[in-house]
Amino acid sequence: MTQQTATTQTCPAVSVCAPDFDPAAVFENGQCFRWERRRDGTWSGIAHGRRLHLRKEGNRLLFLGASPEEVQTIWHHYFDLGRDYAAIRTAFARDKALARAVAFAPGLRLLRQDPWEALCSFILSQNNNIPRIKGIIDRLCAAFGAPLEDGGFAFPLPQALAELDAADLAPVRCGFRAGYVLDAARKVASGEIDLDALAALPLDKARAMLQTIRGVGPKVADCALLFGCGRLDCFPVDVWVRRILTAYYPDGFPEALRPLGGIAQQFLFHYERCHAVRRPQSAPAGGIDR
DNA sequence: TACCAGGGCCTTT
DNA sequence: AAAGGCCATGGT
Numbered sequence: 574m575t576q577q578t579a580t581t582q583t584c585p586a587v588s589v590c591a592p593d594f595d596p597a598a599v600f601e602n603g604q605c606f607r608w609e610r611r612r613d614g615t616w617s618g619i620a621h622g623r624r625l626h627l628r629k630e631g632n633r634l635l636f637l638g639a640s641p642e643e644v645q646t647i648w649h650h651y652f653d654l655g656r657d658y659a660a661i662r663t664a665f666a667r668d669k670a671l672a673r674a675v676a677f678a679p680g681l682r683l684l685r686q687d688p689w690e691a692l693c694s695f696i697l698s699q700n701n702n703i704p705r706i707k708g709i710i711d712r713l714c715a716a717f718g719a720p721l722e723d724g725g726f727a728f729p730l731p732q733a734l735a736e737l738d739a740a741d742l743a744p745v746r747c748g749f750r751a752g753y754v755l756d757a758a759r760k761v762a763s764g765e766i767d768l769d770a771l772a773a774l775p776l777d778k779a780r781a782m783l784q785t786i787r788g789v790g791p792k793v794a795d796c797a798l799l800f801g802c803g804r805l806d807c808f809p810v811d812v813w814v815r816r817i818l819t820a821y822y823p824d825g826f827p828e829a830l831r832p833l834g835g836i837a838q839q840f841l842f843h844y845e846r847c848h849a850v851r852r853p854q855s856a857p858a859g860g861i862d863r
Numbered sequence: 864t865a866c867c868a869g870g871g872c873c874t875t876t
Numbered sequence: 877a878a879a880g881g882c883c884a885t886g887g888t
Contacts, residue, residue: 603884699885705871706884748869753886790886811884842884
């Protein structure tokens with residue numbers, strides 16, 4: 574990592590060379606829910622109990638308001654800046670569907686989110702849409718997360734949620750998912766489920782462990798493992814990915830790409846969503862329709 | 864195997 | 877302005 578200090582108008586910022594980091598692709602592909610693009614092009618978000626402002630300038634990523642130590646110890650890991658995405662894209666480019674998805678968003682990367690935040694967020698994501706998921710998480714953090722100096726809130730700890738009941742979550746307006754979140758919080762806070770141990774467990778054991786939580790099925794378990802535990806071989810299958818698999822991989826997903834299947838899935842998911850979302854309902858049925 | 868469980872965003876009319 | 881579809885699902 575090349576690191577240096579740049580000077581902006583008001584405050585010094587750490588800058589890192591990251592040519593293959595596209596904030597819009599990273600933050601708007603559905604893997605995270607707490608980043609917002611501001612009018613000046615800066616991205617603002619909260620993770621690990623800290624606010625960060627981030628801006629891309631040329632090939633460099635500017636970390637505004639973060640010390641060099643924070644960048645090294647927290648953000649470098651969170652953004653997974655040590656991973657060689659150029660090599661990953663090269664490997665993916667040999668596959669036809671993936672080549673197209675990678676060419677569409679070469680700056681897409683997976684974040685290494687906090688396991689609890691990922692688990693909780695994807696429990697809340699079920700049968701739900703992204704704008705509403707963001708609103709629910711905002712209200713959950715504001716109600717039960719530790720306040721930050723700037724008026725923001727950390728993601729609430731499982732211990733903070735474990736002692737609540739469904740009525741306490743009413744203001745969050747997450748509907749039938751309230752009981753699911755509370756069950757997850759209790760199992761994690763009590764130590765019955767050790768999220769930090771999941772990364773080292775065999776995949777089937779880790780999945781089974783997570784699925785003992787009410788409201789956590791195969792899809793949510795894989796999302797928590799992929800986005801929160803760094804299990805890049807996890808391949809969450811939702812309605813979009815199911816569509817992609819049947820359309821482009823009728824004989825199954827290539828064995829050679831399985832170890833990075835989670836990253837592949839994200840490229841494919843992002844491409845498919847960006848090309849289908851604004852498609853009028855009256856459009857003629859194409860290859861991606863059911 | 865269907866159907867049900869909040870609620871609200873978004874598109875269409 | 878109003879209606880209805882739809883939603884990174886899982887439980888029963």
